[in-house]
Amino acid sequence: MILADKITNLRKKEGWSQEEFAERMGVSRQSISKWEGGRSTPDMNKILQMSELFGVSTDVLLKDDLTLEDEVTTTAASSVQNDNGEA
Template sequence: MAFGERLQELRRARGMTQEDFAAQLKVSRQAVSKWESCRGYPELEKIIYICNRYGVTMNDLFCEEVPLGGQETPAAPERMESRTLKTALGDFVSNLSPANKWAGVGGWRQ
């Protein structure tokens, strides 16, 4: 379930219209409609307000594998092998800027 669907579920579970919900957040009904149809996201301040006001977490709203209300805990991510992690980190650093490209290919030594 996507963010918009979860937001709509949360609003409807409380018997609120889009206009009621929008009034609480001090936004337009069109903004709520846009969020619920997955054509945009609220500002972080609004997301935090929604979480605090309705007793949900950001994971509840954004993570598809967690049911609304957080009844289940998602499985822990698998640990990457050390060499794979070092390679990924090296690739990341090498792509930060043109000046750092030589660092990712072993050109830098202490």
């Protein structure tokens, strides 16, 4: 899945319109539309901001071979602890 699709899916999962997401990101709605349409790419600072807003790693956003489901699986696995309290 490419970055544009991931941004769209994550935004919709949060229930935000493009306008709401744009306000949270400090950009125009047109910028969000261009990112989601694959016509432009957000700069690294915006990708870091998105990572924090959506609660996913930058790897999930940037690596085409990772899906949003991979992030959920990775997060769940890292939170599982053994009887000694170790991950």
